[in-house]
Amino acid sequence: MPVSAPPGPRSRATRALYLIPLLALLATGCASASGAEPGADPTAAIPLPGPDDGSSDEGSPGTADGGDGAHEPVGDGPLHDRVVVIDPGHNGGNAEASSEINRLVPAGPQQKACDTVGAETGSGYPEHLFNWELSLLVKERLEADGATVILTREDDEGVGPCINERAEIGNEADADAALSIHADGGPETGRGFHVIVPGEVEGYTEEIVEPSRELAEDLRREYREGTDIPYADYLAQDGLDERTDLGGLNMSTVPKVFLEAGNMRNPEDAALLEDPQWQERAANSIARALAVYLLRE
Numbered sequence: 001m002p003v004s005a006p007p008g009p010r011s012r013a014t015r016a017l018y019l020i021p022l023l024a025l026l027a028t029g030c031a032s033a034s035g036a037e038p039g040a041d042p043t044a045a046i047p048l049p050g051p052d053d054g055s056s057d058e059g060s061p062g063t064a065d066g067g068d069g070a071h072e073p074v075g076d077g078p079l080h081d082r083v084v085v086i087d088p089g090h091n092g093g094n095a096e097a098s099s100e101i102n103r104l105v106p107a108g109p110q111q112k113a114c115d116t117v118g119a120e121t122g123s124g125y126p127e128h129l130f131n132w133e134l135s136l137l138v139k140e141r142l143e144a145d146g147a148t149v150i151l152t153r154e155d156d157e158g159v160g161p162c163i164n165e166r167a168e169i170g171n172e173a174d175a176d177a178a179l180s181i182h183a184d185g186g187p188e189t190g191r192g193f194h195v196i197v198p199g200e201v202e203g204y205t206e207e208i209v210e211p212s213r214e215l216a217e218d219l220r221r222e223y224r225e226g227t228d229i230p231y232a233d234y235l236a237q238d239g240l241d242e243r244t245d246l247g248g249l250n251m252s253t254v255p256k257v258f259l260e261a262g263n264m265r266n267p268e269d270a271a272l273l274e275d276p277q278w279q280e281r282a283a284n285s286i287a288r289a290l291a292v293y294l295l296r297e
C-alpha cells in the first residue's frame with residue numbers, strides 16, 4: 001500500500017536547492033522574473049524594464065506571484081504535475097521472515113522470491129535502512145518542487161511489499177518515473193555504483209526499455225557528478241547494467257530503473273554511504289536526475 005510520509009521539517013530549507021543548476025539551464029521568463037529563486041541567478045536581482053517588472057521581484061521565497069494570473073503560484077513548483085514512485089529496497093523485518101520473503105511471486109516470464117534481506121556494511125549498517133533514509137531525502141526534495149511522490153513502503157519495519165507489488169504501485173499510480181533505491185553487497189575489494197536498466201523481455205518490458213534507459217543515463221550522470229562514488233569496477237559497464245531477470249523491472253509498465261548506490265561491503269564506499277552529509281548530496285543528485293528527466297518529457 002503506497003503511503004506518503006509526513007513532510008519533514010527540512011522541506012522549506014531544502015526547497016529547490018538541488019534544482020538551481022537545472023533551473024539555470026531551463027529557466028523561462030516566468031521562473032527568472034518571479035524571484036522564486038533569489039540568488040540562483042545573478043541577473044534576477046537586476047530590475048528589468050517593462051510592464052512585468054512587478055513588485056514580485058522583492059517577494060520572499062515561497063510566496064505567490066503578483067496576482068495578475070500570468071504565473072503559476074510558486075508553491076506549485078516546476079514538478080507540480082509529475083508523479084514519482086520511490087521504492088526503498090527490502091524492508092527492516094525481512095531477516096526474521098524468511099518463509100514470507102522466500103515465497104515465489106511473478107517476476108516476468110519466471111517466478112522469483114518475494115524479496116531478499118539485502119546487504120550491510122562492515123559496521124552493520126543495513127541496506128534496508130540506508131535505502132529508507134535516502135528515499136526520504138529524495139522524496140523531500142521532489143515534493144518541495146511540487147512532485148507527487150509515492151513510497152512503496154511506509155516505514156522501515158515489517159516485511160514487504162514483494163518485488164511484483166512494488167512494481168504494481170508504480171503502475172497503478174501511472175508514475176512518470178519509478179526508482180528503486182538499493183546498495184550492493186559486492187566483493188570487498190570492488191567499489192562503485194551502478195544503475196540497472198530493464199532489458200527487453202518479450203511481453204513485458206518493450207514499452208519501458210527506451211524511456212528507462214534515458215532515465216538511467218540522467219541518473220548515472222548526475223549521481224557521478226554529485227557524489228564521490230565512481231562507476232562500479234566489479235560489474236556493469238560504465239555504470240550501467242542491463243538486466244532481464246529482475247521482477248521489479250519486468251513487472252513495471254512505467255519507466256523504471258534501480259540504483260545500486262555503492263558497494264556496502266567496500267570500506268571506502270561504506271564510509272560514504274554511512275555519512276549523513278554525503279546522503280544529502282546523494283539525494284540532491286538523485287532528485288536532480290529525476291527532475292531533468294521529468295522536465296524533458
Ligand SMILES: [Zn+2]
Pocket residue numbers: 089090118119127182183184
Ligand atoms: Zn538491495
